[in-house]
Amino acid sequence: MSQTISRRGLLQAGATIGAVAGASALTGCAMGGGDDTEGAKSDANAQNPLGVKEDAPLEVVIFNGGFGEEYAKAHEAMYKERWPKAEIKHSATQQISQTLQPRFVAGDPPDVLNNSGGNQIDFNGLVSQGALADLGELLAAPSLDDPKKTVKDTLRPGIVDLGSYDGRFLSLNYAYSAYGIWYSKKLLDDRGWQYPKTWDEMISLCRTIKAAGMNPWTYQGKHARYMSWPILSAAAKLGGTDVLMAIDNLEPNAWKHEAVRAAADAYYQLAVDGFIQPGAEGMDHIQSQTEWSRGNAVFISCGSWLENEQKSVTPPGFAMAVSPTPSLTKGDKLPFEAFRGTGSEPFVVPAKAKNLRGGLEYLRVMLSKKGSSDFTRKVSSLTVVAGPIEGIELSPGLTSVTKLIDTAGKNTFNWLYNSYYRKLERTLVDAACADLFSKRINSAQFVDRCQQAADEIAKDSSIKKYKRT
Structure with missing residues (x-):
């Protein structure tokens, strides 16, 4: 399957974003609230402000x-x-x-x-x-x-x-956790490659990497939601954090916001142009991350637990590093340095x-x-x-994370829909990502699927709803 991604459409999205912003209860089992007494307790004082009973197990x-x-x-x-x-x-x-x-x-x-x-x-x-x-x-x-x-x-x-x-x-x-795109700084330095700050630069570098006989990207195929993180990060940087607020609040058409469409379109290009490691869709997080640690792919999306999770298989001198998602356009509302931190x-x-x-x-x-x-x-x-x-x-990865935080300053963001509605991210968006990056659906169908999933959650009266302000 092949498809040409419209770069003009991406640039138009950046120009027109403007000011427009577009899991169920536990199987019915009664969990028991906090009606009972709280058990072990002692008198609170300056040395024991929470009233801990000293011998309570x-x-x-x-x-x-x-x-x-x-x-x-x-x-x-x-x-x-x-x-x-x-x-x-x-x-x-x-x-x-x-x-x-x-x-x-x-x-x-x-x-x-x-x-x-x-x-x-x-x-x-x-x-x-x-x-x-x-x-x-x-x-x-x-x-x-x-x-x-x-x-x-x-x-x-x-x-x-x-x-x-x-x-x-x-x-x-x-x-x-700092979320971003991870790579070996040693590999990039040895090859004379610079981490891309714009999406055009990312695609250009991916072509160079592929021409060198390497896989530009891999991903956690059996947990494909890991790839929703750079999509939403890119969307937040392009359209502003109101885009995320609308998604968290299950607003109608929030996933169809132009910024989300543009971000999905961009990352879909990785699959369409063959920039993703063959077989990644069948790998779990450990397998794909191990492939990455072994140098079989240059980039992977993850949070900052990655270094510890991979410490037993990461080669000496790998110089693990993380950077923010590239800016989609010159008109992004948030700077390149902005990242998801939570x-x-x-x-x-x-x-x-x-x-x-x-x-x-x-x-x-x-x-x-x-x-x-x-x-x-x-x-x-x-x-x-x-x-x-x-x-x-500090280890190399953690050094990179602290630099990421210091450089971003106040330009951090997060979304909460995954905390509010576990099923929406872990099951529904996860499945949509799996289909997107295996090219069973395209980017337009991806945002439609995610919006349909959010609408299902919104209409389900058995699921408690939360409002982010």
């Missing part, structure tokens, strides 16, 4: 994914240092939903849950059934490092909004936790300078704790 369940579980054991040791009489039960699994959902239904959840990964419990269901504790008290508590600062004061911008539903802060997304690795305290106070305190420990720096040291990823990184030798 604490149970922590971690998603054993790209970051592993060792960082959590370090946080648990820090908690134990503060509360030596508390016994801590630790477990880690990749089967979060299968393991923990029955415990929520039974009213016997752990005190802290890292609800992450492909098998996480649907947040829409957890929120709508009142299964999560409000973390507002944590935000208002003094930070461990400076009693004059609240925990909220220590967080990076946008983190509270990301974890809030109907004005209640219910989920702490602990890792700070929290990931959501941590929650269940409303029926036996040691709810201990759960809140555990998160406060995680958000201390020591807790944050230890995480960064162990997994080569930033946390949502703001401020410079001190006393840590």
